[in-house]
Amino acid sequence: MRRLSLSDTIFYNLGDCYMNAAAVLDGPCDLAVLLAEMEGVIEAMPALTEQSKRIGLWTFAKRTSGQVDLTRHVSVIRDPSITRFEQIVPRLDKQRRSPIRIDGPPWRVFVLNPAEPGKDIDGEPPLSALFMQVRHGMADAIRGLQILSRMGRYEATAAHRALAARIPSVEPLDFASPITVHDPGFSLLQIPRRGMVRDGDSSERLAAVAATLVADPTLFPNAQPLRGNVGRTRFVRRRGPQNGVGNHLKMVTVSTKEKPKEKRFTIPGLARAQDLPITQWLVALAPRPIARLMMRIWYTNFDAMATLIPMPRRLVLGGRSVSATFGIPPLWGPVPLCLDVLADGENYNVCAVPGNGFTASRELLHERLTRLLNPETDEDLDAVEATLALMSEQTGDAATRRQGQGADGSSSSPVSVPARAKSP
Secondary structure, eight states: OEEOOHHHHHHHTTSSOEEEEEEEESSOOOHHHHHHHHHHHHHHOGGGGEEEEEETTEEEEEEOSSOOOHHHHEEEEOOTTOOSGGGGHHHHHHHHTSOOOOSSSSEEEEEESOOOTTOOOOSSOOOOEEEEEEETTTBOHHHHHHHHHTSTTOOOOHHHHHHHTTOOBOOGGGSOOOSOOOSSOOEEEEEEGGGSOOSSOHHHHHHHHHHHHHTOTTTOGGGOSOOSEEEEEEEOOOOSOTTOOBOOEEEEEEEOSSOOSSOOOOOTTGGGGGGSHHHHHHHHHSOHHHHHHHHHHHHTTOSEEEEEEEOOSSOEETTEEEEEEEEEOSSOTTSSEEEEEEEOSSEEEEEEEEOTTOOSOHHHHHHHHHHHHSOOSHHHHHHHHHHHHHHHHTHHHHHHSOOOBOTTSOBOOOOOOOSSOOOO
8 A cells, every 4th residue: 555645645635536638649549559558558557556545534545456457447439420639529528527437446548439450441531539537646647648658669469459359339428427517618729839939938928828818808708807826837856656656747826916906806825825735735634525625716716727748759559649639637617717738849739628707609719829829910929928028027026035835846936917918
């Protein structure tokens, strides 16, 4: 039995809280090869065989006995009508609302349109992809990508071919949806990096884009006036074995120096409360309903969340190259806007989750987000540069005064969010 870290315990304590992801492939994958890759990764990372076990106020990770039965964790979805990655959104949305009900490690994989042995494909093949779901206490986006990067190095055997024939077919759209999400849905978009402005820190620019969008009253009228806080994800260097799993990201509060005159009600200091060890322990040890309420109250103090994660290069799954990877984060309903971006060498793979205060169409949010990340006009560029200028003005001040420190030891840098921004 292994003791979980503090951050892992917090997310295990939030109940049905899952990280969801989709890897879009450049063609129909070989299911037997994929099973061989998954079996190899499980052997190399035995923590994938663990379940959480709560004893009193403490949570531990308990290794399950015997081998992981992949027929209980892997399923096939067949739908030749899916040809574009935007069409996978309904299934991913249903997946994130459906809890994992397996008596085993809390993760599962759905394989969309794998290759069928002995059958030739006439014309353009349907979209092939992997949908992955893992309980947040077990792993976050960073560990998930590290798991994927280990998979393209195994070959299928006759045993894997026989196992592939026993993998069941399912339809996530038929799943029950007992998990409540507090947002109107999410959108996926892929933005080429070749037209992006490359000056400055990419993570900082993404936070500025999120702040600019939320400050637009035509998109988020019910989020006005702004609270003055943006969350940015930073990496946490954790001690422990390389073959472990767990959470390696931390959300750090980025706050405004000059607060808007008109401001919504907030609890002073609440946005930075997550940085206090005492607060983290309270969430980790509290009864699950109270822990979820505490986290939801904390999230309501943010105008936006922005996560930028670089993807491993040349990902290969099931004998196919990965052309796009999207992460669908949980828990963001109380936040007006969450941007989760997985960046490869060619594209930004963006998941946009509008939440509290959003009243416009997601198509309009798509358009504005694309123009701000990849500006085509001076007006688009100026909208983000205005926010970045305010951020840059405070960089010098931040170096001369003490900032609040996160649990990972990284310091928070102030970001100014305008109370109203010109619509791009």
